[in-house]
C-alpha cells in the first residue's frame with residue numbers, strides 16, 4: 001500500500017504523476033508567425049500528433065503547453081503573456097522556429113522581439129525556419145523527457161524571477177495595464 005507521507009512512496013507517486021502529465025499535453029497554439037502553417041499537418045492524419053497524447057486546447061486555462069510558432073510582434077507579446085499567465089501550473093513553453101531563438105530573419109526588426117526567453121520561460125526550442133512536423137514531434141519528445149525527469153520547470157523560474165521578466169516585458173509593451181499575475 002502507498003503511504004504518500006513516506007519518502008519512497010512519494011517518489012513513486014511523483015514518477016506516476018510526471019508519466020501521466022507527459023502523456024497528455026494539451027497545447028495552446030498561438031499562431032504568431034509563419035511557422036504556424038506546420039501545425040495543421042502535425043495535428044492531422046499524416047503525422048497525427050494526437051496518438052502521442054498531443055492535442056489542442058480551447059482556452060489557456062485548459063492548456064499545458066504554450067506553443068509560440070515563430071516571430072512575435074511586440075503588439076502580440078502582451079496577449080501572449082496574458083494567455084501564459086492564465087494557464088494553470090505546471091505549464092510549459094515551446095519556442096518554435098529560429099525567430100524565437102534569436103530573431104531569425106527578423107533579428108533587427110523594429111516591431112518583433114528577438115529572444116523569446118527574455119519574456120517567457122522557454123522549456124524547449126525547436127530550431128529551423130520553419131521546422132517540419134518531424135522536428136515538432138521531436139521537440140515534444142524532448143519536452144516529455146524533461147517532464148519525466150522533473151526538469152521542465154520554466155513555470156517555477158517565471159514565478160521566482162517575475163521581476164526580471166516584468167522589467168523586460170515592460171520595456172517592449174507600451175500600454176501595460178494588465179491584471180496582476182494570478183498564481
Ligand code: SF4
Pocket residue numbers: 033034035069070071096097098099100104105128129130131
Ligand atoms: S523561423 Fe522562419 S518560418 Fe518561423 S516565423 Fe521565423 S521566418 Fe517564419
